[in-house]
Each structure stands twice: as C-alpha cells, then as structure tokens.
Amino acid sequence: AQTVTQSQPEMSVQEAETVTLSCTYDTSESDYYLFWYKQPPSRQMILVIRQEAYKQQNATENRFSVNFQKAAKSFSLKISDSQLGDAAMYFCAYRSLYPGTYKYIFGTGTRLKVLA
Amino acid sequence: DVKVTQSSRYLVKRTGEKVFLECVQDMDHENMFWYRQDPGLGLRLIYFSYDVKMKEKGDIPEGYSVSREKKERFSLILESASTNQTSMYLCASSLRGAGNTEAFFGQGTRLTVV
Numbered sequence: 001a002q003t004v005t006q007s008q009p010e011m012s013v014q015e016a017e018t019v020t021l022s023c024t025y026d027t028s029e030s031d032y033y034l035f036w037y038k039q040p041p042s043r044q045m046i047l048v049i050r051q052e053a054y055k056q057q058n059a060t061e062n063r064f065s066v067n068f069q070k071a072a073k074s075f076s077l078k079i080s081d082s083q084l085g086d087a088a089m090y091f092c093a094y095r096s097l098y099p100g101t102y103k104y105i106f107g108t109g110t111r112l113k114v115l116a
Numbered sequence: 117d118v119k120v121t122q123s124s125r126y127l128v129k130r131t132g133e134k135v136f137l138e139c140v141q142d143m144d145h146e147n148m149f150w151y152r153q154d155p156g157l158g159l160r161l162i163y164f165s166y167d168v169k170m171k172e173k174g175d176i177p178e179g180y181s182v183s184r185e186k187k188e189r190f191s192l193i194l195e196s197a198s199t200n201q202t203s204m205y206l207c208a209s210s211l212r213g214a215g216n217t218e219a220f221f222g223q224g225t226r227l228t229v230v
Contacts, residue, residue: 043204
C-alpha cells in the first residue's frame with residue numbers, strides 16, 4: 001500500500017522569503033500523480049500544484065514550484081516570495097494511475113505560518 | 117464555478133444518535149469521497165463511491181456507512197454516534213478514473229459528539 005509522509009508538522013517563514021515543505025512517499029508503482037493542497041483557516045481545500053511522475057520537468061505555478069525526485073520518492077513544495085495569505089495547512093497527496101484505484105492518499109499535513 | 121457543498125459547517129450531536137452528513141456536487145463527477153481530518157493524522161479515507169449505488173470501504177470505515185442514490189449526492193451516516201467520532205469531515209469529488217484529475221472539496225463539517 002502507498003503511504004505519504006510529511007515530517008514537518010509546522011514551519012514558519014518571514015514574509016517575502018522562501019520556504020520549502022517536505023513530502024516523501026512510498027510506492028511500488030512506476031506511474032502515479034502527486035498533488036499539493038492548501039487548506040486555509042476557511043477550511044476550503046484548494047489545489048496548489050500537481051505533478052505527473054512520468055514527467056521529468058518539475059511543475060511550477062506562479063510562486064509555487066516542486067522539486068520532484070522520483071528515485072528518492074520525494075516531492076517538496078517551494079513557496080517563493082511568501083505572502084501572509086500563504087498561511088495555511090498544506091497537504092501532500094498521492095494518486096495511482098492504475099484503473100480501479102480511485103482514492104487520494106494524503107500526508108499528515110504541514111502548518112505554515114507567515115511572519116510579518 | 118465548480119462546487120462541492122456540505123450540508124452543515126458545524127454540527128453537535130448526542131452520543132447514540134444517528135447522524136447524516138450530506139454532500140452534493142454540481143460537476144457531474146463519478147467519484148465521491150468522505151474523509152475524516154484529525155490533527156496530526158491528516159486526511160483519512162472513510163468511504164468512496166465511483167458510481168451511483170457503488171461504494172468501497174476506505175481505511176477507517178468502522179462505525180460509518182454511506183449512501184449514493186443519485187450521482188450528485190453522497191451521504192455519510194454515523195449509525196450510532198460516539199465521542200471518538202468528533203472530528204472534521206470532508207467530502208470530495210473527482211472525475212472518473214485514476215490519474216491527473218484533481219479532487220474538489222467541500223468546506224468541511226465539524227462534528228462534535230457530546
């Protein structure tokens with residue numbers, strides 16, 4: 001069974017600085033998808049960024065980018081130029097590519113605090 | 117704008133009550149999910165459904181059941197609520213099949229069982 005591990009329960013970053021959130025996963029599959037979700041105090045989960053395992057290039061969405069290391073099974077999220085609105089819980093998630101495996105597997109989350 | 121709507125944001129129920137949590141999506145998604153969120157434990161899957169009347173157990177189904185009579189609606193049922201079911205419950209939906217399709221979430225229901 002696949003597992004997702006987020007080893008940092010809480011992180012802090014100064015406004016305008018850069019922070020990296022860690023995520024590792026365990027799988028025997030060769031193709032899969034990885035996601036980062038953000039959950040602000042409003043509780044509404046929103047997708048931040050996604051990565052397909054068969055793509056070598058790291059995904060980027062504006063100030064958010066990932067460092068995907070397939071061999072190491074690592075999928076970290078980098079937030080550049082941090083803003084107060086980035087304060088939230090961040091969840092890493094794994095999803096299999098194989099038919100019949102519909103569920104998303106989430107990590108335990110990292111709470112990000114942004115300091116003014 | 118895509119939407120997943122959960123019937124309540126906050127709910128307080130008594131031990132032993134039968135509790136219904138309702139979730140409706142307007143995106144014509146085949147897959148629907150119920151997760152439970154607890155501090156330090158992340159999101160854990162309770163049940164999911166990939167079609168009307170179809171359901172599969174997730175990682176923590178004990179004490180819960182589900183119903184999906186219509187494509188857009190997925191209900192979570194606590195047959196006899198207990199205090200250890202006090203938690204945040206998140207509903208989500210996605211398109212059919214595995215892969216790159218993202219899950220869309222409701223705003224969550226914070227359930228307190230007293």
